[in-house]
Amino acid sequence: MxxxxxxxxxxxxxxxxxxxxxxxxxxxxxxxxxxxxxxxxxxxxxxxxxxxxxxxxxxxxxxxxxxxxxxxxxxxxxxxxxxxxxxxxxxxxxxxFYDNPSKNLKLIGVTGTNGKTTIASLLYELFKKAGYKTGLLSTVKVMVGQDRHPATHTTPDPMAINGYLKSMNLAGVEYCFMEVSSHGIDQQRTAGLEFVAGVFSNLTHDHLDYHNSFAAYRDVKKRFFDELSPKAFALINVDDKNGAFMLQNSKARKVTYALKTYADYKAQILENQFHGLLLKIDNNEVWSKLIGNFNAYNLLAVYAVAIELGLEKIEVLQYLSELESVGGRFQYFISQSEITAIVDYAHTPDALKNVLETINTIRTGNESLITVVGCGGDRDATKRPLMANIAASLSSKAIFTSDNPRTEDPEKILQEMEAGVEPQFYNKTLTILDRRQAIRTACQLAQKNDIILIAGKGHENYQEINGVRREFDDMKIVTELLNNMNQHSQGNV
CATH class of the missing domain: 3.40.1390.10 (MurE/MurF, N-terminal domain)
Known part of the structure; x- marks a missing residue:
């Protein structure tokens, strides 16, 4: 008792x-x-x-x-x-209550607007490849060693967090990689946990419905680093203008990474293709199956954490080359008719811009880029017009549709998106309320070698409307539609 x-x-x-x-x-x-x-x-x-x-x-x-x-x-x-x-x-x-389980393993927290899930998940996979028993607390899933549990929040409630960590203790887990959200920090869900490291990826427009201002959102993220112990290290992306701010007043050992500016860990993109990235990290070339500039940052952060935690450089580079993309994060499928469909969780203006710019950097310009995107209900409404204009300006065609409207009127959300589109892009946009029909339309518009981006929901396998979650998987739907269209066209030959 x-x-x-x-x-x-x-x-x-x-x-x-x-x-x-x-x-x-x-x-x-x-x-x-x-x-x-x-x-x-x-x-x-x-x-x-x-x-x-x-x-x-x-x-x-x-x-x-x-x-x-x-x-x-x-x-x-x-x-x-x-x-x-x-x-x-x-x-x-x-x-x-759970005997302070975070003290019995090495707990690494990852925070930032974009990249948290990818960095934490890749670290989990890399350390598992290195032979360690590992744990993961992420938006996509919770892993206690090899045992998978469903994720309900990016950062669970304190009882759930410590319950999982206790289970990890009993399973002999040595390293746990954990996403730390701004909500989790603000509601002190991470208080009492002992982190050996904190990672900052970037900070962009998000969650202003909760934090009310960007400054408040930034300050909450900073609190995580303020509370790290002197025994921990703080790994910061200094290409982000908020990176240096995160380190102010932190008692943790300060470590930096960057692609553009001077840092402790540097990387250079040598090749960027739909098949992957060729990077130079610490003067060593490494090929990765992941795609895009944003993943170059994610991979560099993973590399830096692994080295700081004592793994060998050559070993880490080898494992980096073996890592697969995280579900719903630039996950792609190429149909038999040679149409590329990409599903990505991009649900902030910056994330959407990064994904679209990555696609535009890789494609030759002869292909059309059709983007299907929506914005969630009961969330930060100020990003809706921004995301719509980014989609319209960087795509050949942008189709605005429902995301998870939750309790909001989906037509109202779409009207707020449309209001952000600059006049010169009007003729590049369509609005289709039903998400399945929007994806179907994108597939019907696409020709050989064209690219379809379906953004906003990523790994989610549901759509939430009026408090009810219905089965809905972007990747599953677009794959079925493209395969069926291919079979139909073959039948008419």
């Missing part, structure tokens, strides 16, 4: 009412999961406030309540603990 006072170690407590020597079974922040002798942490959220469910938690058997605001009436036999931040308290308690 676990004693309440033991999991309160390092929690910033304002006041205690009751007995902390009591035994507890579990810690929950969802009142629906509370049962006899559990602790309920009343976490204030953006939509729901846990303080409104304290009574329900106690009725379900909670023996202790952690809260920022005490209820008007305190019930005998229940321990109430007042804290400054319930988010912070939950994270520290979660770590203590």
């Amino acid at each position: 676990i004693v309440l006072k033991d999991i309160l170690y390092k929690v910033k407590i304002d006041a205690v009412y009751g007995n902390t020597d009591t035994h507890i079974n579990a810690v929950h922040f969802d009142s629906r999961k509370v049962s006899l002798d559990d602790v309920f942490v009343a976490v204030p959220g953006t939509a729901v406030d846990g303080h409104d469910y304290i009574t329900k938690a106690i009725e379900s058997g909670a023996i202790a309540v952690i809260c920022e605001r005490l209820p008007a009436e305190l019930i005998n036999g229940v321990t109430y603990i007042s804290v400054e931040s319930a988010h912070h308290a939950l994270a520290i308690m979660a770590s203590n």
Whole structure:
């Protein structure tokens, strides 16, 4: 049995009412999961406030309540603990509840607007190839050694994070690579975790619906590096103008990487094709199956982390050449009619621009580039007109369609996208509300050697409309459509 006072170690407590020597079974922040002798942490959220469910938690058997605001009436036999931040308290308690599992492995956090999933996933694969037992906490999946678990958030809640890390301890995992989102940092989900390294990829326009301003978004990312210990290292992309800012006040050892400016780790792109990249890293040439300038940065970050963690240079270069692209990240398929379809998670203006510029750099100009793109509902609306104009300006044809409208009117989202298109690009755009029909239209418009980019959803295998998730996989749909069209055309020969 676990004693309440033991999991309160390092929690910033304002006041205690009751007995902390009591035994507890579990810690929950969802009142629906509370049962006899559990602790309920009343976490204030953006939509729901846990303080409104304290009574329900106690009725379900909670023996202790952690809260920022005490209820008007305190019930005998229940321990109430007042804290400054319930988010912070939950994270520290979660770590203590699972015996501080992050201390028993090497935990590497990756943050930034774009590239988090690719960098973390490639590091997981590289270290696995090197013979280490590895773990992964990412947007796409959670891996405990070889065991796969579904991912629900880029950065899970503290109980889930520490539960997975504890499972990794039991499985003998030595290295864990973790995506760290701005939401996760802001809600202190990573508090109490001991990182040996932090990686910064880049910072561009995203999540302003949550953070309200770019400065606030940037400052939250910086907090992750501020909290790294002097024993950790911070690896920063200094080609990004915000890179140096991330290092200010950080106590961690500072390491840099770049393609354009002076840095500790440098790379040069020698060849950039649809079949891959030829890079020069530390005066060694290495061929990668990944595509595009943005992946040159991702690969360089992976290389730098591996070297900093003690792997041999030649060994790392060999493994880099063997790594495959991450699902939904510049994932491509070439049909029998020689049409190239690319599916990418690009859901920010900068990510979309990077992908389109990469395609335009590689293609000869004789092929058409048809882009299918939408913007998610209940998310940062300010990027909608920007993304639409980028798609229209950098494509031969841009088809605007639904992404995950969630609870918003999809037609309204599309109108906000259309409003951003400059007049000279009007004749290059189409708007088709139904995503499947939009992809079908792109396939029908495409001729031999043309390129179709389907952006925004990447690895996601669903589309969320009015709170309901329906099966929808961009890559699966475009592959089936192109294959069926090819068979149909052969039948008419």
